[in-house]
Amino acid sequence: MTHLLEMRGISKSFPGVKALSNVGITLDRGEVLGIVGENGAGKSTLMKILAGVFTADAGALFLDGERFAPMRPGDSLDAGIIVIHQELSLVPDRSVAENIFLGHLPRNRFGAVRRAALDRAASRLLARVGLAVQPRTVVRTLGIAQQQLVEIARALSRAARVIVMDEPTATLTAAEKTSLFATIAGLRGEGVGLVFISHHLDEVFALADRVTVLRDGTVVATRPTADWSEAALIQAMVNRPLDAMFPPRQAAPGDILLSVENLSSGARFEDVSFSVRAGEVVGLGGLIGAGRTEVLKTIYGALPASAGRVRIAGTTAHPRTPRQAIAAGLALVPEDRKAEGLVLPFPVRSNVALSTLSSLSWLRMVLSPSRIDRVANDAVRDLRIRTPGIRQLVRSLSGGNQQKVVLARAMSTGPRVFLLDEPTRGIDVGAKVEVYRLINALAEGGAAVLVVSSDMIELLGLCDRILVMRAGRLAGAVARAEFSQERVMALAALG
Numbered sequence: 136m137t138h139l140l141e142m143r144g145i146s147k148s149f150p151g152v153k154a155l156s157n158v159g160i161t162l163d164r165g166e167v168l169g170i171v172g173e174n175g176a177g178k179s180t181l182m183k184i185l186a187g188v189f190t191a192d193a194g195a196l197f198l199d200g201e202r203f204a205p206m207r208p209g210d211s212l213d214a215g216i217i218v219i220h221q222e223l224s225l226v227p228d229r230s231v232a233e234n235i236f237l238g239h240l241p242r243n244r245f246g247a248v249r250r251a252a253l254d255r256a257a258s259r260l261l262a263r264v265g266l267a268v269q270p271r272t273v274v275r276t277l278g279i280a281q282q283q284l285v286e287i288a289r290a291l292s293r294a295a296r297v298i299v300m301d302e303p304t305a306t307l308t309a310a311e312k313t314s315l316f317a318t319i320a321g322l323r324g325e326g327v328g329l330v331f332i333s334h335h336l337d338e339v340f341a342l343a344d345r346v347t348v349l350r351d352g353t354v355v356a357t358r359p360t361a362d363w364s365e366a367a368l369i370q371a372m373v374n375r376p377l378d379a380m381f382p383p384r385q386a387a388p389g390d391i392l393l394s395v396e397n398l399s400s401g402a403r404f405e406d407v408s409f410s411v412r413a414g415e416v417v418g419l420g421g422l423i424g425a426g427r428t429e430v431l432k433t434i435y436g437a438l439p440a441s442a443g444r445v446r447i448a449g450t451t452a453h454p455r456t457p458r459q460a461i462a463a464g465l466a467l468v469p470e471d472r473k474a475e476g477l478v479l480p481f482p483v484r485s486n487v488a489l490s491t492l493s494s495l496s497w498l499r500m501v502l503s504p505s506r507i508d509r510v511a512n513d514a515v516r517d518l519r520i521r522t523p524g525i526r527q528l529v530r531s532l533s534g535g536n537q538q539k540v541v542l543a544r545a546m547s548t549g550p551r552v553f554l555l556d557e558p559t560r561g562i563d564v565g566a567k568v569e570v571y572r573l574i575n576a577l578a579e580g581g582a583a584v585l586v587v588s589s590d591m592i593e594l595l596g597l598c599d600r601i602l603v604m605r606a607g608r609l610a611g612a613v614a615r616a617e618f619s620q621e622r623v624m625a626l627a628a629l630g
């Protein structure tokens with residue numbers, strides 16, 4: 136029997152980086168292959184070669200036993216290979232339906248788009264991925280998780296033989312994951328081969344038939360899922376002993392640093408009140424669309440408040456713009472690093488120092504080049520950012536390493552209140568521990584930290600208290616002593 140897909144002896148180098156060396160994988164009909172590995176291990180690069188985005192320096196691809204050499208993305212699409220990339224690629228100003236059928240919109244014989252047929256077909260696919268939005272909604276207005284589901288609907292709109300999902304669940308909540316998993320089961324039943332890349336090992340265990348571990352651009356091992364334990368998988372990925380996932384923290388809450396009083400922002404959320412003390416890590420949980428990101432952005436002055444106010448200790452004014460927020464001692468790590476976090480064509484060095492530069496120039500001070508170098512080098516070391524150096528362009532870092540640069544930048548401004556929106560999205564197991572350690576260090580150093588996360592285990596492991604939002608309101612709070620997944624879920628779903 137020939138394999139549906141085989142990639143054999145694949146190597147690929149970038150300037151200063153050997154991303155893949157002699158990598159081989161196979162995929163059969165109706166099979167799910169999990170691929171795991173640390174940030175920068177080469178997972179996305181391998182899939183971009185399959186997608187025709189990059190060409191390999193060496194090696195060969197076979198589809199149904201026949202040599203296949205994609206030179207551009209169109210070649211792979213035509214062969215029925217659909218790769219949903221880690222970095223979303225929707226057209227923000229087009230509708231959901233147009234994005235789903237981009238490149239193959241239904242047209243009448245005069246070449247005009249058949250709107251009604253388009254809407255109907257899009258609605259069917261949206262139902263299949265469990266996304267409750269209208270087909271004519273403009274993509275720009277959707278959250279990142281919803282955009283992810285639109286990408287998946289787009290993949291389903293084509294006749295696929297191979298579907299690759301590169302970190303599809305990084306932002307999805309439990310309900311959305313359930314419908315995604317059902318979709319995957321259906322595709323597998325139709326004989327489609329799937330490649331599933333994720334840092335959520337529990338999902339890999341639930342979905343994959345076999346798992347391949349990549350480390351430093353080489354295959355460590357491929358085994359049937361039943362032959363892997365979670366410990367063995369992590370050991371193969373990181374090849375070093377890992378510390379406890381959630382390092383303990385000395386909780387000694389001090390003065391209130393952030394206080395939010397009856398805050399509303401139009402129809403986005405209403406009447407939200409809470410406070411965070413120095414030394415505290417407070418979680419903001421809830422389903423996607425509950426308004427968590429909007430609360431953070433409103434506190435930060437990036438969305439308008441229609442009522443209520445925000446007070447940062449030591450200042451009287453409610454920050455109305457991000458610049459005022461930074462000056463008041465706030466830092467925001469946004470969930471969408473590409474749109475809001477990073478300047479991709481700039482080097483790691485200036486991305487780490489960016490908001491430092493802007494806040495300091497606001498104070499009419501100048502950072503010396505050697506200070507910037509030090510800040511950037513420290514960040515690369517502390518967060519294990521995989522890069523040939525601080526002068527590397529951020530665009531060429533792996534997804535998870537870009538996320539680490541966003542975190543490093545927020546921390547470099549020396550703020551007292553941190554607003555972290557999905558801080559470990561796309562970050563590997565080993566690096567998560569580093570991020571948790573950093574968050575603990577911030578709190579122990581007297582900062583107040585507010586964390587939005589869709590990862591329940593993360594919220595329970597990291598926080599002193601979890602506030603739960605539901606449909607634009609605070610549904611309740613759970614203190615550490617009463618922590619349980621059931622408590623948080625019940626508040627998130629039922630209020």
Ligand SMILES: Nc1ncnc2c1ncn2[C@@H]1O[C@H](COP(=O)(O)OP(=O)(O)OP(=O)(O)O)[C@@H](O)[C@H]1O
Pocket residue numbers: 149150152153154172173174175176177178179180181221521522530531532533534535536561563
């Ligand atoms: N266009 C590029 N130019 C230069 N280097 C690149 C480019 N794309 C990827 N790399 C490098 O290749 C290596 C592998 O990156 P890749 O994106 O494949 O990692 P990954 O396993 O997908 O990681 P993550 O879990 O963070 O998404 C990294 O060191 C990355 O910096």
Ligand SMILES: [Mg+2]
Pocket residue numbers: 178179180221301533534535
């Ligand atoms: Mg990747």
